[in-house]
Amino acid sequence: MAETSGTAHAEGQQHPISTYFKVWGLLFVLSAASYAVDYFHVESYLRWTLILVFMMAKAGLIVAVFMHMRWERLALLYAITLPPVLVLVFVFLMTFEADYTFLTRGLFFSS
């Protein structure tokens, strides 16, 4: 395994066309599924779980196969994929900020 993947890109990224068709089909199915979540009015936590799972699955497929990340060396993979993970800290912070703003608005605008 260690010997092959280091030399696989000597002539650029070349993978069988069936790989792309499979991923294309999967992306279609996942998009249709997330549209169905809205169409059939799935609500609350189930809705959110499904939407986020389909979103991450689609994003993962695009990055891994279409953008060839799964065939790259880890040095590039980590340099590109780890920094966006830190955005989650930002999401966490802004959730608190938004809740706080919502609360104070409720207190001051209602009276």
Add this chain to the structure above:
Amino acid sequence: MTQSTMTESGPTPSPSALSRPDGMTGFVADWGSDQRAFKNVPWGKAMMWIFLLSDTFIFSCFLLSYMTVRMSTTVPWPNPSEVFALSFGGEPIPLILIAIMTFILISSSGTMAMAVMFGYKRDRKTTAILMIVTALFGASFVGMQAFEWTKLIVDEGVRPWGNPMGAAQFGSTFFMITGFHGFHVSIGVIFLFIVARKVWRGDFDRAVPGFFTSRKGNYEIVEIMGLYWHFVDLVWVFIFAVFYLW
């Protein structure tokens, strides 16, 4: 080991490249080595990835500020499922235009991925045709977006500072996020046509210097162009999920 110069093409694998360690050991070794961390990646591709990383942060900031204003508003948010519904004579179908746009963008990503593959196979004609198909998908996406914007502005009265359906922040975040994404798609369409023309003429086979940088291109340009295009699709995945389906 000979240090490869900063030319257009990637480093040709030297004998030492064959014994390069893989996995976590390889990750540490690549980053701990002199001068080059990205060993078998052409510089243009590494730079495109880093540009896309910075673009990721821009779109993250947009989507985060959208999340913040939507969570903190006390006014009801307009229901995207109804706002973006479209009726073809009968009952309005929720989000149908957005769903069609999503499928179009995914299809364009599929044709682009195949264009990259045929590019490395030196199949000029197929590569160029697939890239033009990709560009046409992209152009139709922008066209539908223009239609959507027109419908929202003219028929529904949505403005960046307010709308008749609810929270004023709906308009500002909508125009900002989809506008910036549509701008990315438009730029991508233009560059797809430029690169497709180069492929068609065989510029990458004869290593013709580019008109702007005078560097000799090769088929890695097609892959780099593809990275940008897939990124546009990737951003849409997130916009579709958090803006339209929330």
